[in-house]
Amino acid sequence: DLGLNPQSDGNVLRIKVPRLSEERREELVKLVKKRGEEAKVALRNIRREYKEKFDDMKDEGALPEDDHRRLREQLDKITHEYTEKVNEIVEAKAQQMRTL
Template sequence: MNNETIKKAQDNMDKSIKVYQKRLASIRAGVANAALLDNVQVEYYGAPTPLTQMSSITIPEPRVLLITPYDQNSLDDIEHALLASNLGLTPANDGKVIRLVIPQLTGERREEIAKEVGKYAEDAKIAVRNVRREAMDALKKEQKDGNITEDEQRNLEKQVQKITDDSTKKIDQLADEKRKEITQG
């Protein structure tokens, strides 16, 4: 059971980090990134369809996303979905492809985005700490039920703490990288 507790804690912390990475990828840092469009849903033949499933997204220039739909008839639907999304970008439709030009960020906007990155990092750390707390509670219960000794409990708690520390460092590292990307962008 105790190895299961550690493994479960590790898996849940990894999931928290992955969610954080996805959130970071969706933040516009002033450079073209196809992940910006991951959450865009297009109303396609009456069903919401992810944009990434119905088009090819390329980056021909550092500040341009080029969207080439697999079905040319969906071009207008894609354009409407992009306008309706909260990306703050205006699509340029030339009849065959859609171009999204990512504008240069102002200094003030860079600061706002950096704060947002910090907020997301704190949310991810809270999620990791919650996983840690659950694992520690599970270990205490195991010890109380007599399934593990106090020494085993302490050793396992140290392992959980190490996993937590590693996860927190990873989150900080990702946040620092994103802040650097934003300030240099």
């Protein structure tokens, strides 16, 4: 229940949106953090998938050891960068929710 009470003035529909309660804001913060965790899990799954592909390519001889190591390091770096971006976005949004 959002606590909305619509009122009709002929051709105009007015809806007063109440301020979010402290409890509702904390629920939204938890939701934001949950979505952030889901995003980080998705990033880790992608990382694992590509590490396995790189390992398979190395085992088949299609990827030299140096290239394999370099690709894995780049993958780790990119994953870390995007994980940090997710953390920053989640923290900013959580702070915004708390100050509404």
